Amino acid sequence: MQPNEQSFDRPIPGMSLTHELGARPWQQPADIPNVDDAAEYYITQIADDTFAKNLIHTMKTGVPLTTIANSLQLTGVMEGKHSVDVGILMIPVIMETMMLIGDAAGVDYDTGLADNKELDQNVVTTATIGKLLQSEADNKDMMEPVQEQSVQEVQDEPVIENTGLMSRRT
């Protein structure tokens, strides 16, 4: 997806209120309350042979590790394994473990960290301003003929004299 494209794949406002409070796993107390146990859980899960094989295969396809790490921790939150803050703190551990597996297997992987360096803030700002100016120019082009036409229509409209008992006198 391009950075300037708007994503519509989002929850509908109020979607979280469609179930009773406590019906969802993330509304229950977390299974793993602290970061020590959460790190152990993720390291064990990632080091699993089947998972590691799939992970190496995914790395080869060029999926950034940041995306995989984010998905993993988000799944943990959804399943009620841990809270959101523990999940966020787990990202470096998950990423480092995945890099360890990638290096051990000799796979060239994309960490997903280079994007931030390459994507300079000035570039984004310039692009945004450019787009705004372009859209403004387009709007002007669209508006001008309409205005002319409306003026023309007003001029061409025949003057209808009010007739009848209830008509307002001028």
Place this chain on the structure above:
Amino acid sequence: MITNPAAKIYSSIDALPEIKSRKEKTSSTSGMMSPLLKKSNMSSNKNNIEKEPAFIVAKIQQRIKKDRQEIKDMRNAT
């Protein structure tokens, strides 16, 4: 604004200086006054920092990174 929280949190934790394991200091003082002469406040502050989740995560991340570097060096050597 385009943000990548995973990259940001990784970069932040990765940028932290190396956490060295603290040596357990044995109390040199002895006698009746020794409990009063201990620098209990300083050590308790350090212990508090070490219990912080971010600190624990940084420690784990650095340990895994060290192992990763060793594996990389071994692969480069062969």
